[in-house]
Structure formats: structure tokens, C-alpha cells
Amino acid sequence: MQLTIGQKVAYPNQGICLVEGTRTCTIADTAMEGFTLRVLNDNSTIFVPACNAESVGIRPIISLAKCRQFMATLSDDFECISCDWKIRSREFADKLHSGSIFDAADVLKKLTFLSYEKKLSFREQTMLEKAKFLIVSEVSNADNKRHGHTETEVCQLIEAACLKHREIQPSMAAVAH
Known part of the structure; x- marks a missing residue:
């Protein structure tokens, strides 16, 4: 390289x-x-x-064109979340270690959705914050935007994805512990 x-x-x-x-x-x-x-x-x-x-x-870091494509897909729905916390934890750790901003977005979407359903464990909360940090820092560098503005935009798009997902996976509260 x-x-x-x-x-x-x-x-x-x-x-x-x-x-x-x-x-x-x-x-x-x-x-x-x-x-x-x-x-x-x-x-x-x-x-x-x-x-x-x-x-x-x-x-x-991603190009400006790839950044815009990424932001356009950030509010898209995502796959159902595993009910088994061990499987979830391994999946999320692997995705964060992959280095892909798209994988980090998947982790952020799923953990944000889970946070609406239950209090996240310390490890899950740490992963959520790490995923958000990785996304916001790369997008703000690729698009030359202020960090605060980017974080607000990312959070709004993630929230939209979670609302879409609620129709597919209405509640995990009973099984996500």
C-alpha cells in the first residue's frame, strides 16, 4: 500500500x-x-x-462521492438483530475491527435500535459510542464539515433507520437481555 x-x-x-x-x-x-x-x-x-x-x-478516507453515497444509505433499514448477546457482541466487534465505515454504520444502527428497547450494557454502550465516533470523524474529514454538524446529521439519519426497522422487528425488549 x-x-x-x-x-x-x-x-x-x-x-x-x-x-x-x-x-x-x-x-x-x-x-x-x-x-x-x-x-x-x-x-x-x-x-x-x-x-x-x-x-x-x-x-x-472515503472520497466525497462515496461519502455522499454513504450518507444517502445511512437512513436505510437494516437486518434483524440477534437476540443472543454473545453473537451480537462478536458480530459488532468484528465489524468495528474491519475498518469499513459501512460496517460501523450497521453497528451504530443496531445498537441505537437496541438502546430504544433496553438499557445497553457497558460494552454495548462503548461500541455504540465507538461506531458513532468512527463514522462522524471520517464523514467530517471526507466532506470537510464541522464535527458537531456531522454528528447531528448522522444521529438524525440513524434515528430514521431505526423507525423503519421498528416495522420489521417491533420489540426486542422481551428477548434482548
Whole structure:
């Protein structure tokens, strides 16, 4: 994967990073070429060996056209949610680790829907907040919008998706615990 200094990239489960440079790092007597990434959310740095950049899921942030397509589908209905919390938890964790903004949207839709039905567990609430953060940060960077405006728009679209889904899966309250 070719990255350039100054490029913004999406790092799975971390959010948007800025490619700050390249460097050689010696690990166990082996010199590795890699990239230094700055996580924009918390200003931390990550070293990623160049040979691993693609396999860890680093990708360029979505284009403006893809961003608009994404926002247009954000209010779409979604598949039914598993009643088994173990299956849900694994599915949501896998989707957040995939690095796909579309997978993060699915997690956000489903957990938002569940939050209307029951109090989310600490883990579910953390995943909901992480999914929202990943989406809002990427969309606001792709579309050059203010973070607050993007978050409001995303929340409204997710709420619309949940209202559509209520017709298919009316209540999980009795089985979602």
C-alpha cells in the first residue's frame, strides 16, 4: 500500500490518522520500513510497518462521492438483530475491527435500535459510542464539515433507520437481555 506524507487515512477501530512520515525501526535485529501515523482524535502516534499497512486495514478516507453515497444509505433499514448477546457482541466487534465505515454504520444502527428497547450494557454502550465516533470523524474529514454538524446529521439519519426497522422487528425488549 502506498501512503504519502500528509495523507489522511482510516485506521480500523482508531479513527482518522495523518501520515506524518516514514522511518526505519529495528525490531529483534530486523530493520523495518514503516509509516508514522498520528491519531487525530487523541494525538497519539502509531508505527505501522509498510509490509503490514494493508493487512491491518489502513485505507484512504472515503472520497466525497462515496461519502455522499454513504450518507444517502445511512437512513436505510437494516437486518434483524440477534437476540443472543454473545453473537451480537462478536458480530459488532468484528465489524468495528474491519475498518469499513459501512460496517460501523450497521453497528451504530443496531445498537441505537437496541438502546430504544433496553438499557445497553457497558460494552454495548462503548461500541455504540465507538461506531458513532468512527463514522462522524471520517464523514467530517471526507466532506470537510464541522464535527458537531456531522454528528447531528448522522444521529438524525440513524434515528430514521431505526423507525423503519421498528416495522420489521417491533420489540426486542422481551428477548434482548
